[in-house]
Amino acid sequence: AQSVTQPDIHITVSEGASLELRCNYSYGATPYLFWYVQSPGQGLQLLLKYFSGDTLVQGIKGFEAEFKRSQSSFNLRKPSVHWSDAAEYFCAVGARYGNKLVFGAGTILRVKS
Amino acid sequence: GAVVSQHPSWVICKSGTSVKIECRSLDFQATTMFWYRQFPKQSLMLMATSNEGSKATYEQGVEKDKFLINHASLTLSTLTVTSAHPEDSSFYICSARDQAGGLNSDEQFFGPGTRLTVL
Numbered sequence: 001a002q003s004v005t006q007p008d009i010h011i012t013v014s015e016g017a018s019l020e021l022r023c024n025y026s027y028g029a030t031p032y033l034f035w036y037v038q039s040p041g042q043g044l045q046l047l048l049k050y051f052s053g054d055t056l057v058q059g060i061k062g063f064e065a066e067f068k069r070s071q072s073s074f075n076l077r078k079p080s081v082h083w084s085d086a087a088e089y090f091c092a093v094g095a096r097y098g099n100k101l102v103f104g105a106g107t108i109l110r111v112k113s
Numbered sequence: 114g115a116v117v118s119q120h121p122s123w124v125i126c127k128s129g130t131s132v133k134i135e136c137r138s139l140d141f142q143a144t145t146m147f148w149y150r151q152f153p154k155q156s157l158m159l160m161a162t163s164n165e166g167s168k169a170t171y172e173q174g175v176e177k178d179k180f181l182i183n184h185a186s187l188t189l190s191t192l193t194v195t196s197a198h199p200e201d202s203s204f205y206i207c208s209a210r211d212q213a214g215g216l217n218s219d220e221q222f223f224g225p226g227t228r229l230t231v232l
Contacts, residue, residue: 034220036223041226041228042225042226043117043119043206043223043224043225043226044157044206044208044223045223046220046222049220090156090157100159100162101147101157101159101221103156103157103158104156105155105156106155106156
């Protein structure tokens with residue numbers, strides 16, 4: 001079955017500290033992986049995506065993610081968090097040419113000053 | 114580019130009434146649009162896939178007679194919640210695939226969502 005696990009429901013980091021949000025997936029085919037951010041009451045904004053090639057992908061707002069096939073993981077990182085990064089982050093997996101995205105439960109990021 | 118809008122952004126209605134939510138791709142054509150439902154503090158659950166000019170494909174457990182989807186043009190899909198009840202209260206989000214991206218475009222562009230509250 002296709003599934004995405006985000007083990008951390010909430011994470012709190014200090015402004016300026018580094019961040020890593022975990023994502024593990026279970027997928028029967030070659031996965032296409034996404035990270036989205038959602039601010040309160042807003043839709044989803046794509047941070048980055050991985051289809052193939054270099055397993056370290058760069059996204060917007062200084063985020064990056066690394067695809068590790070052996071660990072079925074696609075963790076999101078940022079070296080220095082800003083207060084404006086406080087939001088909910090969703091990892092998602094889909095199939096190439098496919099339509100369906102399966103989302104993780106989300107991780108709420110809180111940034112303390 | 115690749116902007117998706119939803120209207121209304123929020124709606125409050127009485128139990129038993131029907132509510133229509135519009136999803137528009139503003140600067141691209143979308144053969145396929147998707148409707149998601151998000152409960153408070155939960156993830157997005159795909160409700161249905163909407164293809165222009167054909168019937169929508171509903172996910173298991175989603176009542177197609179309850180949630181009517183119409184995708185009459187390449188830029189507009191509508192979701193009508195019929196005979197709404199309080200348990201239908203939720204955040205409804207649509208997304209669209211950019212047709213011009215071809216088969217290599219796997220990205221969905223999301224609308225800002227519609228908050229439905231049924232009293």
